[in-house]
Amino acid sequence: MTSSDLPQGTRLQKALAAAGVASRRVAEDLIVAGRVEVNGVVVTELGRRIDPLADLVSVDGTAVQLDQEKRYYMLNKPRGVVSTMRDEQGRPDLRRFTDPLDVRVFNVGRLDGDTTGLLVLTNDGDLAHVLSHPSFGVEKTYIAKVGGRMTPQTLQQLKRGVDLEDGPIRADRAKILQAAGDQRHTMVEVTLHSGRNRIVRRMLDAVGHPVVELVRRQFGPLHLGTLRSGELRELERDEVGKLLTIVRDAEARRSTDADGKKGNA
Numbered sequence: 040m041t042s043s044d045l046p047q048g049t050r051l052q053k054a055l056a057a058a059g060v061a062s063r064r065v066a067e068d069l070i071v072a073g074r075v076e077v078n079g080v081v082v083t084e085l086g087r088r089i090d091p092l093a094d095l096v097s098v099d100g101t102a103v104q105l106d107q108e109k110r111y112y113m114l115n116k117p118r119g120v121v122s123t124m125r126d127e128q129g130r131p132d133l134r135r136f137t138d139p140l141d142v143r144v145f146n147v148g149r150l151d152g153d154t155t156g157l158l159v160l161t162n163d164g165d166l167a168h169v170l171s172h173p174s175f176g177v178e179k180t181y182i183a184k185v186g187g188r189m190t191p192q193t194l195q196q197l198k199r200g201v202d203l204e205d206g207p208i209r210a211d212r213a214k215i216l217q218a219a220g221d222q223r224h225t226m227v228e229v230t231l232h233s234g235r236n237r238i239v240r241r242m243l244d245a246v247g248h249p250v251v252e253l254v255r256r257q258f259g260p261l262h263l264g265t266l267r268s269g270e271l272r273e274l275e276r277d278e279v280g281k282l283l284t285i286v287r288d289a290e291a292r293r294s295t296d297a298d299g300k301k302g303n304a
Contacts, residue, residue: 048088051075054096058103059276074099079291095287102283104276110142111274111282112160115266122149122158133160136271147171147258151237156181156255157263160271166282169289170259173233177285178211180230180257181239185248189215189225193246197229201245208233208242224251259285 049057055066055075066075073081076097077089089096091105114136116122124145126132130152137144137160147159147167161167169175200209208231216226225248229239240250256263260281266272274282 048090050085051077051082051087051089051096052085054089054091054105055098055103057091057107058105060098060103069098076100095290097284097287100284101277101280102287104279104283108142109163109166110140110144110161111163111166111279112140112144112271113261113263113266113274113278114158114160114271115263115268116150116155116158117268118153118155121152122146133158136160136269148234149236150255151240154240154253154255155268156253157258157261158255159258159261166286169286170282171234175285175289176232177259178230178232178257179255179259180228181253181255182216183227183229183239183243183250183254184252185225185227185243185250186223187225187248188222189227189248191215193248194227196246197242201242203241203245205235208235208238210242230257 052063052066052070055061055069056063060066061069067085069075070085070087071083073083075082077087078095089105094105096103096105114133116133120131120133120135123132124134124137133146142162144160144162145167147161148171150156150158159167159170170177194213194215197210197213200207210229210231212228212230214228216228227243227248229242231238239253243250254263261274261278
C-alpha cells in the first residue's frame with residue numbers, strides 16, 4: 040500500500056484479491072453474498088474501503104492475511120537442535136533453517152533439545168503472543184514413548200492433575216496409543232495448553248513413566264503431517280487463516296473483557 044492509498048484506504052475486493060482469496064470478480068460476489076466481515080461486521084457494499092494494516096477481515100469466519108510482510112513457517116525440529124536463534128554454548132540452533140530465508144523470523148515457544156516436532160516460526164508478534172500464552176488456551180499435542188506399561192488409572196491421574204515443583208498441571212486430554220512390543224514401553228498422546236518448560240516430560244516423570252522419545256505433532260490448528268525431520272515450509276493460506284482467526288478471536292475476547300471491567304467499575 041502506497042502513501043497515496045492511506046487517506047482513502049483500499050477497496051475491500053482489491054484487498055481480498057491481493058491476499059489471494061479469490062479474483063476481484065469472485066471477491067465481489069463473496070461480499071455481495073454477505074460472506075465477508077470487516078472488524079466483526081458483515082459488509083455487503085462493494086465500495087467499502089479498508090486499511091489492510093489495521094482492519095481485520097474474514098471470509099466465511101476465517102481470518103484473511105492482508106499484511107503480506109508477515110510470514111509464517113512450520114519446522115519439524117530435529118533432535119539436538121535448541122530452540123533459539125543464537126546459542127551461547129555453540130550448540131546447533133535454528134539459524135541453519137532461518138538464514139536462507141529472505142525475512143527475519145523467530146520461534147513461537149520452544150521445544151527442548153531432545154524433543155522433536157512442530158515448531159512455528161514467524162515475524163508476527165501478535166500471533167506469537169497468542170499462541171504462546173496459556174491464557175488463550177491454544178492446545179499442543181505430543182506423542183511420547185515412555186518407560187513402563189501405562190494404565191488407564193495413570194491416564195486419569197494426568198487428566199486430574201499432578202503436582203510439580205512449580206505448581207499443579209493437568210492434561211487437557213491423554214490416551215494410550217499402544218504398548219510397545221517389548222512390553223517395557225508405552226506410546227501415549229498428551230494434549231495440553233501449558234507452555235511451561237519441559238512440562239510434558241515432567242508430568243510423565245511425575246506419574247512414574249519417564250519419557251524415552253517425545254515429538255510435538257500438533258500446535259493449535261497446525262498438524263505436522265508428513266513434514267520430514269529438518270524440513271521447513273511456509274504455511275498454506277488456509278493454515279495462516281486459521282491462526283489469524285485465533286488471534287482475531289483472542290482480541291475480541293480481550294475487548295469484551297475490558298468493556299466488562301469498565302461496566303463493573
